[in-house]
Every structure is written in C-alpha cells, then in structure tokens.
Amino acid sequence: MSGILDGMSESRLLALLSLLLDDEEAVAITVGLSTAAGQPVRGIEEASVRALAKLEQVLPARLRHRVRSLGGATEPMPGLDGPRLDLGLLAALAMTVEGGERVRFAYRANDGVVCRRLVDPHRLVAAGRRWYLLGHDLDRDDWRIFRLDRVGEFQATGVRVVPREPPGGDAAAYVAERLYSVVPTYAAVVTLRCGVTEPVRALGEVTPLGEDACRVRMHADTLDWLAFRLLALDCEFEVHDPPELVARLRTLAARLTRAAG
Numbered sequence: 001m002s003g004i005l006d007g008m009s010e011s012r013l014l015a016l017l018s019l020l021l022d023d024e025e026a027v028a029i030t031v032g033l034s035t036a037a038g039q040p041v042r043g044i045e046e047a048s049v050r051a052l053a054k055l056e057q058v059l060p061a062r063l064r065h066r067v068r069s070l071g072g073a074t075e076p077m078p079g080l081d082g083p084r085l086d087l088g089l090l091a092a093l094a095m096t097v098e099g100g101e102r103v104r105f106a107y108r109a110n111d112g113v114v115c116r117r118l119v120d121p122h123r124l125v126a127a128g129r130r131w132y133l134l135g136h137d138l139d140r141d142d143w144r145i146f147r148l149d150r151v152g153e154f155q156a157t158g159v160r161v162v163p164r165e166p167p168g169g170d171a172a173a174y175v176a177e178r179l180y181s182v183v184p185t186y187a188a189v190v191t192l193r194c195g196v197t198e199p200v201r202a203l204g205e206v207t208p209l210g211e212d213a214c215r216v217r218m219h220a221d222t223l224d225w226l227a228f229r230l231l232a233l234d235c236e237f238e239v240h241d242p243p244e245l246v247a248r249l250r251t252l253a254a255r256l257t258r259a260a261g
Contacts, residue, residue, distance in 0.1 A: 026063045029055065085131055085148050090124070092154060093133060097121045102138075102159040108150040119144070120161045123171035127179070134171050136164050143167065145175055188226050188245055190216050193236035203229060223248040 056064055096103050103121055108114045119135040126132075131148040143166055166174045196206055196214050204218035220226045223245050230237055239246050 026055075026059060026066065089148065089151065089154055090131065092156065093121060093148070093151075094124060096156050097124060100161050100163055102157045102161050103135075104153075104155045104157060105151045106153040107146055108152070114152075117144075117146070118157075119146070120164060122164065122166060124148075125172050125175045127175065132175055134166060134175055143174070145178055185219055185221055186223060186226060186242055186245065188216075188218050188220075188242060189240040190218070190230060191238045191240065192216055192233065193238075194233065199233060227252055 093103070095101075101121075102118065104116065104118055106114050107117045118138040119133070120138065121133055121135040123134045124131060125134055133146045133148060133151070135144060135146070136142070137144040168174055168177075191209070192200060192214050193212065194200065194214070195211055196208050200206055200214060200216065203216050205216070207215040209215055218226065218229070220229070226245055227249055230239075239249065
C-alpha cells in the first residue's frame with residue numbers, strides 16, 4: 001500500500017482524500033486548518049493556507065461550497081504577543097517522540113542560563129499558546145517539562161530508547177499538575193447573599209446557608225480573577241479569606257469611585 005501511495009502524485013492523493021471525506025469530516029479539516037493560524041508556530045499560517053487551497057480544489061462541489069462558506073464567514077482573532085515556535089522544530093520533535101529516539105538540545109531556563117540537555121522524549125503537550133515537551137532527562141534521572149520556545153540547537157541522536165511511562169501514566173495531566181504547582185494559587189472563602197445558582201456552582205465548593213445565602217470556597221491564580229468572578233455575580237458578598245483579596249477589592253472600589261466622579 002505504501003508503495004502505491006509513494007508513486008501517486010500530490011494531486012491524485014488529494015483527489016483520493018476528497019472521495020473518502022464526508023461532509024462533517026471536510027468541515028472538521030477546514031476548521032482545523034483555519035484555526036491553525038492562532039497557534040504560536042512560525043510558518044504554520046502559510047502552510048495552512050496552502051493546504052486548504054489544495055483541498056478546496058479537489059473537493060466535490062457541495063463540499064467546496066460549505067468549506068468556502070465557512071472560511072468566508074469566519075474571522076480569526078489576532079493572536080496574542082509572545083514567543084513563536086519553529087514549525088521545523090515541532091515536526092522534528094514529533095518524529096523523535098513517535099520513533100522513540102533520544103535527543104539533545106540547548107535549553108534556556110527561567111533565569112536565562114542555557115545548558116545542554118539529553119532527553120528521552122515522551123509527548124508534546126499543547127497548552128493554550130504554549131507547547132511543552134515532556135521527557136525523561138538522562139543527566140538528572142527524572143522527568144522534566146521543557147517549553148519549546150526555549151529549545152535550541154536541536155539534534156536527534158539516532159539512539160532508540162525503551163518507552164517510559166510518566167507518573168500517573170497521563171502526559172497531559174502530569175504537565176498540567178506540574179505547571180499549576182508552580183503558579184501561586186489563592187484560596188478564597190466568601191459568603192454570597194444569593195441562592196445557589198449555576199454561576200455560583202461554577203465558582204467552586206458551595207455550601208447553602210438558606211434560600212438567599214451560601215458559602216463558597218474558590219481558587220484562582222490571581223486576585224483580579226477572583227474579584228472579577230465575584231463582581232460578575234451581581235449580588236452582595238462578604239470576603240472572609242484571604243486578606244489580600246479584601247485589600248484588592250478596596251483598591252478596585254476606590255478606582256471605580258474615582259472613575260464614576
């Protein structure tokens with residue numbers, strides 16, 4: 001089968017692909033290619049546009065109309081500023097992960113110090129506009145998480161390694177847990193002067209205090225986010241903890257009073 005595919009031209013391969021796609025699958029591919037521009041990967045915008053244009057050329061008329069309608073009706077929001085990844089690095093790392101191949105690279109730590117790392121790669125994890133490599137660091141004999149925008153001088157060693165399982169067995173869950181563990185988290189205890197509604201339940205752990213009041217325990221990594229969630233409820237509330245949130249609300253109240261004249 002692979003020999004047959006190797007001998008086919010790009011246009012014939014695309015035409016074959018179009019025959020295998022149903023309506024929902026064609027739309028799903030279009031959405032994926034259209035939203036790829038939001039990824040912080042250098043060069044992916046142009047590659048996505050080229051792929052989408054080629055796909056449209058070989059789609060049946062009914063699917064071509066749906067794909068073009070979706071593209072014409074969609075306006076991607078400009079991406080946030082931040083470091084950009086190299087598409088070649090991402091693809092090269094993916095191949096070493098898939099092939100179980102040991103890698104070397106230079107890595108810039110949080111303090112700006114650059115050092116060489118020897119790693120058995122396990123998974124690439126996309127978290128919002130950040131990409132991470134989860135791998136086993138040979139020099140430290142432990143699992144490490146590397147931000148891809150800080151990776152340079154990448155080299156595949158050609159050494160095949162025995163696959164390892166990360167703690168817990170779930171790469172994405174492990175990365176999320178480690179990332180959250182280094183982010184400061186505020187735990188708030190608040191009494192709300194309202195009943196238990198869906199927006200209230202979304203805040204965290206809720207304890208009813210009658211029909212018109214409840215106690216909420218909630219967590220966030222910033223005081224401003226806690227304040228925003230509380231103010232968005234449009235009800236009276238009293239903050240019991242932490243003191244930093246009380247101080248932040250006072251600052252915001254003074255600012256709003258000045259803004260209101």
